[in-house]
Amino acid sequence: MFDTAELVIAFAISALAAFAITPLINKLALKLGAADIPDNNRKHHNGTKASLGGLAIFVGAAAGFLYLQPEHPQMTAIIIGALIMLATGMLDDIFDLKPYTKLAGQIAAAVVVASSGLVIDKLTMPFFGTVYLDGLAYIITIIWILAASNAINLIDGLDGLAAGVSAIGLSSILVMAIIDYRIVVAYLCVILIGSCLGFLYHNFYPAKIFMGDTGALFLGYSIAVVAMLGLFKNVALFSFIIPIIVIAIPVFDTILAIIRRTVNKHGIANADKKHIHYQLMKMGYSHRAAVLIIYGFSAFFGGMAIVFNSGTMLTSGIIFGIIIVGMQVIAELSGIVMQGQQPVLSWIKRVFGAERVK
Numbered sequence: 001m002f003d004t005a006e007l008v009i010a011f012a013i014s015a016l017a018a019f020a021i022t023p024l025i026n027k028l029a030l031k032l033g034a035a036d037i038p039d040n041n042r043k044h045h046n047g048t049k050a051s052l053g054g055l056a057i058f059v060g061a062a063a064g065f066l067y068l069q070p071e072h073p074q075m076t077a078i079i080i081g082a083l084i085m086l087a088t089g090m091l092d093d094i095f096d097l098k099p100y101t102k103l104a105g106q107i108a109a110a111v112v113v114a115s116s117g118l119v120i121d122k123l124t125m126p127f128f129g130t131v132y133l134d135g136l137a138y139i140i141t142i143i144w145i146l147a148a149s150n151a152i153n154l155i156d157g158l159d160g161l162a163a164g165v166s167a168i169g170l171s172s173i174l175v176m177a178i179i180d181y182r183i184v185v186a187y188l189c190v191i192l193i194g195s196c197l198g199f200l201y202h203n204f205y206p207a208k209i210f211m212g213d214t215g216a217l218f219l220g221y222s223i224a225v226v227a228m229l230g231l232f233k234n235v236a237l238f239s240f241i242i243p244i245i246v247i248a249i250p251v252f253d254t255i256l257a258i259i260r261r262t263v264n265k266h267g268i269a270n271a272d273k274k275h276i277h278y279q280l281m282k283m284g285y286s287h288r289a290a291v292l293i294i295y296g297f298s299a300f301f302g303g304m305a306i307v308f309n310s311g312t313m314l315t316s317g318i319i320f321g322i323i324i325v326g327m328q329v330i331a332e333l334s335g336i337v338m339q340g341q342q343p344v345l346s347w348i349k350r351v352f353g354a355e356r357v358k
Contacts, residue, residue: 002178002186010064010187011194018060018198025056026202026209034093036210049207051093053199054215057163058086060195061222070187077116078225084109085149085221089214099269102213103146109221110145114138118225120232123240141228144243148227149220151250154257156216158277160204161291163211165298166219167196169246170226172302176242176309177230185230192222205288223247231309242309245323248301249276249294252327256336279334297330 029035029050036051072078088105091097097105119137122130133140156162174189176182196219202208211219227243244251253276261268280290301323308319325344332342 002181002183006068007186007190010068011190013067014060014064014191014194015198016060017063018056018195019201020198021059022053022056022199022202022209025052025059026050028052028055029093029209029212032094034090034212034214036212049210051210051212052090052214053203053209054086054089054093054211054213054218056202056209057195057199057211057215058082058218060198061191064191064194065188068187068191070184072184072229074113074116074118077112077118081109081112081145081225082218082221084112086214086218089212089217093212093214099267106146106149106217106221107142110142113145113225113228114141118228120144120228120240123232125240144228145221145224147251147254148224148243148247149217151247151254152220152223153213153216154254154275155250155277155294156211157275158205158281158287158291159207159210160200161277161294162216162219163196163200163203164291164295165247165249166223167193167200168295168298168302169223170196172246172305173223173226173230175306179306179310180230182230182233185226188222188226188229192219192226205291220250241320242305245301245305245308248323248327249298249330252276252330274336276330276334276336279336283333283335293333294330297326300326 027050029052030048032052034050034052035048037048084105088097088102088109091105092102119141120133121137122132124130152162152166155165170189170193174186174193177185177189199211199215203211223246224243227246231243231246232240257272257275258268260274261270261272266272277290277294280293281287285293304319304323304326308316308323311319328344329348332345
């Protein structure tokens with residue numbers, strides 16, 4: 001059984017630690033030169049902002065971890081992988097690493113986890129039942145950790161966006177962990193959510209500090225590992241889809257970015273200004289409104305994941321259909337498909353009699 005008091009205390013410790021340490025991290029980052037300078041291309045915030053804020057998220061999570069001291073056979077490997085990912089992000093924020101150097105650090109973190117035996121060894125699918133991955137387990141595990149880490153990194157484009165989306169995704173995993181009595185998963189989710197929210201006080205628009213790659217890679221890695229400890233281990237139908245639904249917005253945005261850059265013959269690692277959050281602002285939404293819209297969709301997908309996790313095949317099929325519609329809505333809302341046409345949104349307006357969805 002879960003000790004609610006312990007969870008609440010751990011959440012408070014993580015949140016307060018992240019909240020309290022962030023101003024100090026801000027000063028440290030500026031001294032180290034880890035800062036984002038506004039330009040006319042993608043970065044148009046006011047003034048130079050420190051970009052090492054993810055270190056505060058890590059400190060908050062570490063404080064909560066020391067209080068709860070969750071135990072797991074692969075916990076040492078998980079911690080080492082987290083430190084490697086954190087160090088990779090910090091070095092990139094300070095020295096602006098080359099893409100392949102940064103990727104090497106991410107792979108190293110993923111390899112440590114996979115080598116410990118914590119792998120995605122099986123998937124549960126309808127009609128096929130449990131499919132054992134055997135030799136592919138190691139490779140798929142590394143790909144999953146890299147995909148989740150970079151998905152959170154790519155969506156980190158507006159104040160408070162990555163921290164909020166991560167907290168929402170982790171909250172949905174927490175609910176599923178409590179339902180499935182996965183204590184370690186619940187512990188890790190609570191301390192990560194607390195640290196995200198503690199940092200978010202300083203990071204929400206207008207941000208005083210950015211999390212940088214330090215925070216984005218650490219959070220992406222953490223979500224990937226937490227999902228492996230819980231969501232990939234359940235017996236629900238479509239178990240392999242549930243972790244993807246939890247972070248549907250970052251994953252969707254990443255897939256679109258890869259397709260877009262490949263079609264335009266740009267390097268996949270080359271940044272652009274066509275991510276979902278930027279497109280929402282281009283459509284006329286304010287900075288704060290764009291972030292809140294994505295928060296709303298993230299909460300929607302998180303809720304769908306919870307229902308999907310414990311649903312029957314029929315329920316899962318219906319939820320999957322709703323998720324596809326949700327993806328189409330966010331794509332139309334941000335004007336990134338069908339040359340700006342909005343067939344689904346137009347239908348919703350007609351059905352509900354709304355004059356304008358904005």
